[in-house]
Amino acid sequence: MRFGMLSKSLFEGKKLYGNLGDYPFTAESLFRIGLALCAYLAIKGEEKPTLGVNVLDFATMSLAVGFMAGGGDVVVGEGNISVIHREEENALIFEGLEEIDLKKIESILFSRYNIPKKRGKEVGRLWIQEKKP
């Protein structure tokens, strides 16, 4: 058994578990995670962060919209950083990041830091490409 909210971390390793529509797999919280992920990559120096997703569904689209709100582009397929939705596992798997990165993203999420959002042409775009074999 875990010891209360303060010691509970959102990510388990590089995975985020949830049931669609329940926290943290609500549109709102996935949106915020996508936004925080984009902000983190921008802080690390990526000029135009790009996120790959393996599939487009409720979970990955919610995350993608947050990422795009932060100015990042999303590709369907592989990226340097990818999120894989394994529906049968109820898991989103974050690839291309270390666990320490996810801890830092979590601290952005739960801080009072007001994550900047982009406007107009600076909002990110979605690219649908053939999946690599």
Next chain:
Amino acid sequence: MRFGMLSKSLFEGKKLYGNLGDYPFTAESLFRIGLALCAYLAIKGEEKPTLGVNVLDFATMSLAVGFMAGGGDVVVGEGNISVIHREEENALIFEGLEEIDLKKIESILFSRYNIPKKRGKEVGRLWIQEKKP
């Protein structure tokens, strides 16, 4: 000139205008519009509301995620009800609905009605199909 917020309607005819990232073209407000649209179609008796979108981008994905949260499916292509994003016009065009429908959706949006959201397998899905010519 318009007479204040109370008489200002969100939709202009069947169109919603905005600049990406600014109200009403923020992820959050488009999410709520998609959710209200789905709820409205369910109230009208559609068992599994379906929404067509002409393209997948920040605006339509934000709307789609809200629609899916309400339990509706989204197809890329034409649906009985479609949302067309005309980026050059900064407009989302709602097709297959009358202006009176949009007024009712607006009243759902601005009422205190807590729009129900689905969970698990009842959350909507995205279908990417070939566009009809």
